[in-house]
Amino acid sequence: xxxxxxxxxxxxxxVGDRVTITCRASQSISTWLAWYQQKPGKAPNLLIYRAxxxxxxxxxxxxxxxxxxxxxxxxxxxxxxxxxxYYCQQFYSYPWTFGQGTKVEIK
Amino acid sequence: xxxxxxxxxxxxxPGASVKVSCKASGYTFTGYYMHWVxxxxxQGLEWMGWIIPKTGGTKYAQKFQGRVTMTRDRSIxxxxxxxxxxxxxxxxxxxxxxGPNSYWTDYxxxxxxVTVSS
Numbered sequence: 001x002x003x004x005x006x007x008x009x010x011x012x013x014x015v016g017d018r019v020t021i022t023c024r025a026s027q028s029i030s031t032w033l034a035w036y037q038q039k040p041g042k043a044p045n046l047l048i049y050r051a052x053x054x055x056x057x058x059x060x061x062x063x064x065x066x067x068x069x070x071x072x073x074x075x076x077x078x079x080x081x082x083x084x085x086y087y088c089q090q091f092y093s094y095p096w097t098f099g100q101g102t103k104v105e106i107k
Numbered sequence: 108x109x110x111x112x113x114x115x116x117x118x119x120x121p122g123a124s125v126k127v128s129c130k131a132s133g134y135t136f137t138g139y140y141m142h143w144v145x146x147x148x149x150q151g152l153e154w155m156g157w158i159i160p161k162t163g164g165t166k167y168a169q170k171f172q173g174r175v176t177m178t179r180d181r182s183i184x185x186x187x188x189x190x191x192x193x194x195x196x197x198x199x200x201x202x203x204x205x206g207p208n209s210y211w212t213d214y215x216x217x218x219x220x221v222t223v224s225s
Contacts, residue, residue, distance in 0.1 A: 034151075034211040042216035043202055046150065064149065071207035076195055076198075095168035096154040 002026050002090050006099035012107040019075040021102045023088035032092035034070070035064055035073045038101075039084045045088075048073065065080045109133035111203055111216035118222045124191040128218045129203030136184040137161040140206035143177060143188045144188065145199040146218075154200075157209055158186060193223045 003026040013019050023033065031051035034043035046055045048064035051071055061076045075082055083106055088099040114128040129141065143155040156167035158177040165177050176189045186203055201219045204212035 032210065041202075041219055045215070046211060046213050049211045072221065089152070089154070089211070094166065096210075098152040098154070100151050 001095060002029065002093050002097055003071045004088055004090055004097050004099040006102045008102060009100065010103045010105060010107045013078050014107045015078055015080060017107075018076045019078050019082075019104060020088055021073045021104075023066075023071045023073070023099050025069045025071075025090055025092075027093075029090045029092035031067045033064075033066070033071050034089045035062075036087045036089065036092070038087065044087065055089075058061055075104075086095075090097060109205075110215055111205060113201075113203060113216040113219040116220040116222070118224065119193050121194055121210070121223055121225055123193050123223075124189060125193060125221050126187055126189040127203075127221070129186045129188075129216050130224070131186070131205070134205070137181060140209055141177075141186040142204045142206050142212050143175075143225075144202045144204055144212075144215075146202070147199045147220050150199075155188070155201075157206060160186060175216060190221075193221075195223050198223045199222065207209045 005024045009037045026047045035048040039046040047058050047062050052064045063074045065072050084099045085103045087101050110132045112130045118197045119125050137160045142157040145153050151194050160163045160179045174191050179186045202215050204215040206212045
């Protein structure tokens, strides 16, 4: 199985900060990657697919980049609604696998 | 508006089976894939497989092969996920999630908590 490793596991930031989360794949996955946001007690919500395509309705403050084995999710200016846990997911090789998550906390 | 409404919480004994339902509304059920993902308490996400509602075709994660069965009833726009031979480590929230394809998912149900305990 392809292992997805996110860093950091927890991130403390303030409103207005620029935030970057990294996701590394154990082997090349081209751009077959998505990012999700999950708030406590809620289901995940798709943010980015194919590494850099913004899902409809998602604020443009979110962006994704990368290919191969290293990917980043960037929030250009952190808003109060953005405090949540973020997961990357690969869909290059079955089984689809997720990173362990990055929790973005209020500093 | 689009909705995926899942069945309620279940408590099962080890060795039993559970069947979770996911009723779709607000979109064409047969025009999308339906994925199933689970999340153990306080843990990350684990993809279990998908079903194509139009054809009934399925793909399961190897880990669950032989224990999971995904089905659908097109007449009532409902997908099902049945997991058998339950163990305590199957305790989790089980989500159905619509996918525009076999890869990513763009809309999730509210989740169904399955607790496995003797």
